[in-house]
Amino acid sequence: xxxxxxxxxxxxxxxxxxxxxxxxxxxxxxxxxxxxxxxxxxxxxxxxxxxxxxxxxxxxxxxxxxxxxxxxxxxxxxxxxxxxxxxxxxxxxxxxxxxxx
Numbered sequence: 001x002x003x004x005x006x007x008x009x010x011x012x013x014x015x016x017x018x019x020x021x022x023x024x025x026x027x028x029x030x031x032x033x034x035x036x037x038x039x040x041x042x043x044x045x046x047x048x049x050x051x052x053x054x055x056x057x058x059x060x061x062x063x064x065x066x067x068x069x070x071x072x073x074x075x076x077x078x079x080x081x082x083x084x085x086x087x088x089x090x091x092x093x094x095x096x097x098x099x100x101x
Contacts, residue, residue, distance in 0.1 A: 020043060020055060020056050022075065022076075022097055023097055024045045024055060025043045025044065025045065025055065025076075025095065025097075026044060026045060026046065026047070026094065026095060026096065027043075027044040027046075027047040027092055027093065027094055027095070028041065028042070028043055028044075028072060028076070028092070028093040028095060029041070029042040029044065029047065029054070029085075029090070029091075029092045029093075030042075030065075030090060030091050030092075030093075031086070031087065031089075031090040032089045032090065033059070037061060037062050038059055038060065038061060038062070039059070039060050039062070039065040040057060040058070040059050041057065041058050041059075041060060041065070041068065042054035042056070042057040043055045043056045043057070047092070072093070072095075074098075075097065075098055076093070076095035076096065076097060076098060077095060077096050077097070077098045078093050078094070078095050079094045079095060079096060080093075080094035081093055081094070082094075
């Protein structure tokens with residue numbers, strides 16, 4: 001992860017961990033990769049569908065992706081969901097924090 005991509009305290013990185021202020025996240029964009037066993041997950045404060053400047057993006061294998069989605073649904077209230085936005089199979093979750101972590 002290149003620290004120069006992120007501003008201020010958006011992300012704190014320590015060794016193999018990255019901490020993101022979840023109160024800043026409003027859109028979670030998921031894009032399955034070609035083999036459908038990898039997923040790109042982007043976390044956005046604000047989002048223009050064609051200008052990708054996410055706070056954080058990660059690539060996850062299917063098992064890790066499923067675990068992440070379960071956790072995200074526990075901590076975020078999904079207010080809207082869009083599918084097939086940029087390419088077939090992708091989706092965006094419009095969200096806000098449910099509870100304090």
